[in-house]
Amino acid sequence: MLSALFRPALLVLLLMTPTLQAHASDSDDHYPVTLDNCGRQITFEAPPQRAVSIGQNTTEILLSLGLADHMAASAVWIGEVPDTLRAANDRVPRLSSTVPGFESVLGQDPDLVAAQFETDVGPRGRVASREQFASLGVPTYLSPTDCVGRVYGGDANSDGARTKAFDMALVYREIEELADIFDVSNRGNELINTLQARETRAVSEAAGMPQDLSMVWWFSSAELTGDAWVAGTLGAPGYIMKTLGAHNVIDSHEEWPAVSWERIASMDPDVIVLGEMNRRNFPADDISQKIDFLEHDPVTREMSAVRHHRFIVLDAQAMNPTLRTVEGLETVAEGLKGLGLTDTDASNETP
Numbered sequence: 001m002l003s004a005l006f007r008p009a010l011l012v013l014l015l016m017t018p019t020l021q022a023h024a025s026d027s028d029d030h031y032p033v034t035l036d037n038c039g040r041q042i043t044f045e046a047p048p049q050r051a052v053s054i055g056q057n058t059t060e061i062l063l064s065l066g067l068a069d070h071m072a073a074s075a076v077w078i079g080e081v082p083d084t085l086r087a088a089n090d091r092v093p094r095l096s097s098t099v100p101g102f103e104s105v106l107g108q109d110p111d112l113v114a115a116q117f118e119t120d121v122g123p124r125g126r127v128a129s130r131e132q133f134a135s136l137g138v139p140t141y142l143s144p145t146d147c148v149g150r151v152y153g154g155d156a157n158s159d160g161a162r163t164k165a166f167d168m169a170l171v172y173r174e175i176e177e178l179a180d181i182f183d184v185s186n187r188g189n190e191l192i193n194t195l196q197a198r199e200t201r202a203v204s205e206a207a208g209m210p211q212d213l214s215m216v217w218w219f220s221s222a223e224l225t226g227d228a229w230v231a232g233t234l235g236a237p238g239y240i241m242k243t244l245g246a247h248n249v250i251d252s253h254e255e256w257p258a259v260s261w262e263r264i265a266s267m268d269p270d271v272i273v274l275g276e277m278n279r280r281n282f283p284a285d286d287i288s289q290k291i292d293f294l295e296h297d298p299v300t301r302e303m304s305a306v307r308h309h310r311f312i313v314l315d316a317q318a319m320n321p322t323l324r325t326v327e328g329l330e331t332v333a334e335g336l337k338g339l340g341l342t343d344t345d346a347s348n349e350t351p
Helices: 056-064 083-089 102-106 130-135 168-181 185-205 236-244 261-267 287-296 324-338
Strands: 033-037 040-044 051-054 071-075 094-096 112-115 140-142 214-220 228-230 271-276 311-315
Touching: 033 140, 033 168, 040 140, 051 056, 056 071, 056 083, 056 112, 056 168, 094 102, 130 140, 140 168, 168 185, 168 324, 185 236, 185 324, 214 236, 214 261, 228 261, 236 324, 271 287, 271 324, 287 311, 311 324
Parallel strands: 051 071, 051 112, 071 094, 112 140, 214 271, 271 311
Antiparallel strands: 033 040, 214 228
């Protein structure tokens, strides 16, 4: 019998650089900085002093670059900040854990609004469009992870779909560009090198995994007994699975398609990855309710992953294209090892 439930210790081991809290350099020869960002050209004559970050990953990148003193506020959170960034984050006011109002963002007198999602700052942004900010002289930066190879509208649900697979290179690009904007490129390079080294170690950790190992990743659900929001093939979970050599039972280009448990059960994945988060928008946001449902629903309880308790609990932020995707890679690799699935000769009960 495999482990009943794996709760990895790596959730707090983000090896970032939160202690670099000195002011960004004001070197005269660095500016102006001009970038092509998600279809818009943005220019900076000096490092921003009152940046507002909308989206947890954007906030965590800025904090990891030691830029807390250049941040006026943050908004849109899904969980707790890593312990390594907590002290720096405590110095940055939080406008809202959810979507802030346009006026509240403007009330911070921002000289940069950096956003993780186009759904917050974009053509139909819940906060505002980039044009609205630009008309008031406020530059905006949108994460490449949300505009390169990702589309909204059409047949996709509100989470959008991908036309090309996510790769950590997009996160590294974001780190490089934000570091360039604030003239702290050395810090950006150090952070990228650290993350890349962690990726390499995680792949080594998963050596010996069965080549045909299948997974499903459950983020949440609008209703606990209804269709589940599970990972499509081209997002951050897809990147993790491809990197480790596993495959997704869900074949969809949508970021988080809603799929019935009857359909998931018919494909009988070997491992279920469960998203854990602090928010409580839906009952399925609660990890304990996820597990209770899986173990007692007449359909899901017959799945082999449920019968053998092949669960890996993962911080939901690591399921999005973020800094935490590397943490997700580490957590899943360690989880597979804990379940006895990374050495095919070590257990007779492989899927």
